Amino acid sequence: MYKYRYFAVFLYVLIFIGSIHFFQIQLSNPIIEDHGRLLPVKMKAIKSSDDEDELRKIIREAKKNADPISISGMQHSQGGQTLYPNGILLDMKSYNNILKLDKEKKLITVQSGVTWADIQSYINPYGLALKVSQSQNIFTVGGSLSVNVHGRDIAYTSLIESVESFRLLNAEGNIMHVSRQENPALFQLVIGGYGLFGVILDVTLQLTDDELYQIRTTSLTFDEYSAYFKTKVLQGEAVKMHLARISVAPESFLTEMYTTDYYMADDQGQLELNSTLKRESLIAIPKFFLGLSRLNGWGKNLLWKTQEAYNHRIDDSYISRNNVMRSESTFMEYENVNKTEVLQEYFVPIDQFTSYIDDLRKTLEQEENFNLLNITVRYVKKNEEAVMSYAKEDMFGLVMLINQGSSKESIDESGRIIRKMIDITLDHDGSYYLPYYHFPTEVQLEEAYPRTEEFFNMKKEYDPDGRFKNLFYEEYHK
Amino acid sequence: MNYRRFIIYQGSIGMASSMIFPFYVLLLKNVGHSYSQFGWAYGLFALTAAVSYPIIGKLADKTGDKVLLISYAWGMALILLIFPLAFEIWHVYILQVVMGLLGAVQKNSEKTVLARTVQKETAGKEIGHYHIWTSVSAAIAIIGTGYLVDFLTIGSIFYLASAVFAWSGFYIMKREE
Ligand SMILES: Cc1cc2nc3c(=O)[nH]c(=O)nc-3n(C[C@H](O)[C@H](O)[C@H](O)COP(=O)(O)OP(=O)(O)OC[C@H]3O[C@@H](n4cnc5c(N)ncnc54)[C@H](O)[C@@H]3O)c2cc1C
Numbered sequence: 207m208y209k210y211r212y213f214a215v216f217l218y219v220l221i222f223i224g225s226i227h228f229f230q231i232q233l234s235n236p237i238i239e240d241h242g243r244l245l246p247v248k249m250k251a252i253k254s255s256d257d258e259d260e261l262r263k264i265i266r267e268a269k270k271n272a273d274p275i276s277i278s279g280m281q282h283s284q285g286g287q288t289l290y291p292n293g294i295l296l297d298m299k300s301y302n303n304i305l306k307l308d309k310e311k312k313l314i315t316v317q318s319g320v321t322w323a324d325i326q327s328y329i330n331p332y333g334l335a336l337k338v339s340q341s342q343n344i345f346t347v348g349g350s351l352s353v354n355v356h357g358r359d360i361a362y363t364s365l366i367e368s369v370e371s372f373r374l375l376n377a378e379g380n381i382m383h384v385s386r387q388e389n390p391a392l393f394q395l396v397i398g399g400y401g402l403f404g405v406i407l408d409v410t411l412q413l414t415d416d417e418l419y420q421i422r423t424t425s426l427t428f429d430e431y432s433a434y435f436k437t438k439v440l441q442g443e444a445v446k447m448h449l450a451r452i453s454v455a456p457e458s459f460l461t462e463m464y465t466t467d468y469y470m471a472d473d474q475g476q477l478e479l480n481s482t483l484k485r486e487s488l489i490a491i492p493k494f495f496l497g498l499s500r501l502n503g504w505g506k507n508l509l510w511k512t513q514e515a516y517n518h519r520i521d522d523s524y525i526s527r528n529n530v531m532r533s534e535s536t537f538m539e540y541e542n543v544n545k546t547e548v549l550q551e552y553f554v555p556i557d558q559f560t561s562y563i564d565d566l567r568k569t570l571e572q573e574e575n576f577n578l579l580n581i582t583v584r585y586v587k588k589n590e591e592a593v594m595s596y597a598k599e600d601m602f603g604l605v606m607l608i609n610q611g612s613s614k615e616s617i618d619e620s621g622r623i624i625r626k627m628i629d630i631t632l633d634h635d636g637s638y639y640l641p642y643y644h645f646p647t648e649v650q651l652e653e654a655y656p657r658t659e660e661f662f663n664m665k666k667e668y669d670p671d672g673r674f675k676n677l678f679y680e681e682y683h684k
Numbered sequence: 685m686n687y688r689r690f691i692i693y694q695g696s697i698g699m700a701s702s703m704i705f706p707f708y709v710l711l712l713k714n715v716g717h718s719y720s721q722f723g724w725a726y727g728l729f730a731l732t733a734a735v736s737y738p739i740i741g742k743l744a745d746k747t748g749d750k751v752l753l754i755s756y757a758w759g760m761a762l763i764l765l766i767f768p769l770a771f772e773i774w775h776v777y778i779l780q781v782v783m784g785l786l787g788a789v790q791k792n793s794e795k796t797v798l799a800r801t802v803q804k805e806t807a808g809k810e811i812g813h814y815h816i817w818t819s820v821s822a823a824i825a826i827i828g829t830g831y832l833v834d835f836l837t838i839g840s841i842f843y844l845a846s847a848v849f850a851w852s853g854f855y856i857m858k859r860e861e
């Protein structure tokens with residue numbers, strides 16, 4: 207047998223080389239999708255770096271080879287905002303240092319691949335907190351700026367309000383300082399600009415104090431909500447953050463609601479006891495109930511009752527601001543092969559809420575197969591600083607979680623219903639949020655965002671070669 | 685069967701398998717879209733092993749343990765060259781069946797060699813001694829790979845482990861002095 211050993215080695219080396227060869231080919235054509243999992247796209251390469259000069263080189267190289275670039279953070283956007291066929295995926299996750307904290311002025315400067323979670327761990331010991339972030343903290347700062355996110359705070363609602371300045375790596379590979387004073391036009395384009403104007407390098411954000419809140423839950427019906435919000439939340443001085451839910455369970459479909467208000471606790475001395483950052487806990491239980499609600503109406507009724515009961519149980523409990531801004535997300539992760547879960551968000555003026563919900567209910571009651579799992583409601587104050595601004599008035603944002611198939615038919619079917627819902631929203635002077643799947647039509651986009659044309663024209667001005675591209679751009683620019 | 689060589693062989697294949705194990709689980713998880721597929725991938729592994737033990741057992745007495753050890757090492761060396769290329773769930777299922785078979789070959793032969801070599805009276809001490817060396821090399825591999833992943837991609841770790849398996853196969857094929 208020992209006679210064959212060299213032969214065996216020879217054969218092995220041949221196969222080894224063959225395998226590496228194929229592996230290289232596979233690597234050079236990665237198929238990438240975002241977390242919505244509806245848009246697998248073959249891209250040319252994935253590049254990333256933690257070094258500014260390297261990033262410039264990547265841009266210049268792409269320019270030389272005429273390769274389009276799509277910038278990505280955590281890829282939680284769901285309409286291919288981070289993808290482009292045969293483009294280069296510039297993954298910013300490793301560009302994630304915290305550069306500077308000015309405790310006096312309450313300013314922090316971070317690289318754009320940093321997540322809210324990273325910042326929270328860093329500033330919590332100093333008793334500081336973010337002004338604006340999503341409800342969850344799993345997103346990157348760059349990805350959040352580029353969609354101009356909003357969260358639960360009722361005083362600072364759009365992220366742009368808390369941005370001081372940032373540096374932008376443009377299509378030429380040059381670095382620009384952008385703030386309300388320097389290059390103000392870019393300030394309004396890049397925030398909410400979906401990565402189409404360049405790479406956000408580092409960002410200076412305003413912080414605020416970490417505070418101790420108490421939770422107040424109130425059950426009410428949908429037609430009481432606007433008035434409740436105006437008197438008890440906006441005028442109720444002590445309320446700092448707010449969130450509401452409206453039922454999607456058949457027994458109380460789009461009628462019952464409950465609100466969660468976070469009001470300033472009288473005894474701030476308790477803050478220290480409550481300031482330890484929460485970790486994800488006990489996800490098995492919410493995951494189980496969410497699983498049941500995916501199945502049928504009975505599951506949805508059960509989830510609604512359980513949620514409401516649970517929320518009344520935590521009434522009056524204490525929670526720090528930082529902890530409100532890191533709510534749990536892993537229980538939502540969904541791993542079905544043939545199905546996925548997509549988000550939608552519609553904004554309607556506060557005063558239109560009641561009639562809007564009535565119209566929405568009428569439409570959705572006819573769509574029996576539409577698997578709507580959850581609707582949460584938040585508040586966004588009028589803010590039209592960003593060119594692509596969704597907050598045209600003081601509005602409620604309704605975030606919907608929808609369970610759907612990933613086949614072409616299922617996508618078409620969801621698309622049909624979603625376009626109907628958007629029409630209703632627009633009829634009520636509303637708008638919708640852009641980081642999700644490109645179900646809406648061009649006409650709908652232009653109605654929701656009156657400055658769309660200007661936005662795409664400016665895109666051409668700042669990036670005439672179209673270096674920065676993604677499927678959102680592909681779908682909607684003219 | 686040269687016992688010292690057997691221990692060195694066991695040490696090196698132990699090292700190679702501990703190197704890939706954590707990444708192997710990750711890979712299964714990445715390729716599969718759901719926990720049920722993940723469960724199937726593991727189930728197939730265990731099932732194939734169960735079905736093949738009786739045959740392997742007989743084979744060991746007929747052909748000798750060495751042939752089986754050689755097949756295991758070379759088999760693993762080859763299959764690890766295929767792993768980085770797998771991207772569909774059915775690729776993983778097939779690989780799992782082959783891995784199940786190879787795993788059974790190894791487990792069985794390890795025990796038959798020991799059974800044929802150690803003295804009944806001192807079996808405890810000898811097998812204990814045997815385990816020291818194999819565990820030490822596994823520990824080194826696990827800790828070492830923890831550092832390696834900072835520098836290498838997961839793909840390269842599969843290739844590296846494959847080369848270690850190939851070396852083990854080569855080594856145990858040597859002529860008995
Ligand atoms: C479960 C869930 C909950 C959510 N909750 C909220 C919420 O409460 N409030 C809310 O407002 N939104 C919410 N969203 C939407 C979310 O805020 C956006 O999808 C956000 O863009 C995700 O950040 P990301 O890091 O994943 O960005 P990605 O999806 O990776 O990127 C988003 C966009 O930003 C661009 N981009 C990323 N990094 C950079 C950079 N460094 N420079 C330039 N451009 C860049 C990309 O090109 C892309 O166009 C939620 C989404 C999910 C999935």
